[in-house]
Amino acid sequence: MLLEIKDLNTRYGPIHALKGVNLSVNEGEMVTLIGNNGAGKTTLLNTLTGLVHAASGSVIFEGRDITNKPAHQIMRGGINMVPEGRQVFPSLTVEENLRLGAYLIDKPREIERGYESVYDLFPRLRERRRQNAGTLSGGEQQMLAIGRAMMRTPKVLLLDEPSLGLAPNLIMNIFEVLERIHRDGMTILLIEQNANLALDAADRGYVLETGRIVLEGKCSDLKRDPAVKKAYLGG
């Protein structure tokens, strides 16, 4: 098991945001976590990457306990995250954004290879590489955020709502790329509100409701589950 979350609890003051969450991701797997707004999906990602303090429980990555380690150290260990709302560096160029994605890499050769593979995934970014990231469209910014996280080939890629605020054709484009990255062997933990898409793309899924995992299983089974159908798939 590459990544394992055991009985994780997170609190914001009096609010108990995560209530004993258990979740695991195997190597090479694409796992999705679906749930409504406010269910605690982003909190889960932020806790596991050290941005938010865990009250109890543990996060095990490659057999090592990384609970409550500083975020930059967790990233160093081989986890990369595409945060909610893309969070590109608006006044830096596309290429400088990607260069920051490769911050932990020192070899110029490897950085060059990183650019090439990202431009290969998203040809549009190559055209715009000298442009400031703030001038890109929302979809292009999302491509940049994913590309930036792929610069330093991570052991696991975490994505927080990559479809948020994008036009349907762009969402399809982004998901095609994610499936391609996954086919090439990348381990992915995808957090999505768009359950239809997420369950189609991923191998296994979890359903989070008000801080608790209420269902888990193969995506094909979850899609047929009446409760999931009713609550997340629009009937």
Next chain:
Amino acid sequence: MLLQYIANGIAIGMAYAIVALGYSIVFGILRLLNFSHAAVYAFSANMILVFMGWHFGIWGAVAVSIVATGLLAVCVNQFALKPLRKKNSDKVANLITTVGASYIIQNLMVMYLGSERKTFPFFYDFGVSIDIGFYTITSAQISMFVIAGLLLVFLTLIIRKTKVGLAMRGIEQNPLAANLMGINVEWIIAIAFFMGGASAAVGGALIGGYYQLAYPSMGVMVGNKAFASAVLGGLGVLHGAAIGGLIVGVLECLIIGYLGASYRDGIAFVLLIITLIIKPAGLFGKKNITKV
């Protein structure tokens, strides 16, 4: 006499410029006006005298003071500002804390070094001057210009061309995302404070030498002028700080020449007010283009 005043102004203006860099670097990364910078600047000149008392020699004392002043700036960040950031305090709390830190530094200097004015060696005057017609440019003015200019180029290269500089620009725009890139944000912030403190120390050595004076409250006026320079040029933009410093220095010397020395300190504040009214972002200030 006009050219003479301008030459004098360029020399002192370059020194203001490098003190202004400190405001700009820290503002660039934290969006914070660091008002402890003036006291940090005063610390550098006073410490040079202390180190000279310990027989470091003037150049040795300057070198040690540059490091010590850089570390003092780092300490202000680590002990006063970092705890506030951890608690997600209001920006205003950070700002007021820097004012407090400046008083602590200044008063500690008064306690341990005395408040009197002490003679500072004019160590970079090589006794040579170049006469062009009626005008005289001293070797000290040239050294001031060259030293400050080199420092400015050096710091600009660090920020534009190195990985640490790229990390600084990343943190400026999005500290959270920078953190997710594996950047140790606190470490980079500490480096920025060190750069600001160390350049203030170079300014302290140059200005202390120019007026041949050092005392604990010497930072008040120069600090304000440097602050006005940084705002005039556009906070966060290094070459802006340099040009702001030159403008303040030249206007100041013109005023000394034509209106008398008693008006000299006012011009920086007049410029500050005019800038804030007409172009608050400063001459070279960037407007952040953010598209969501």
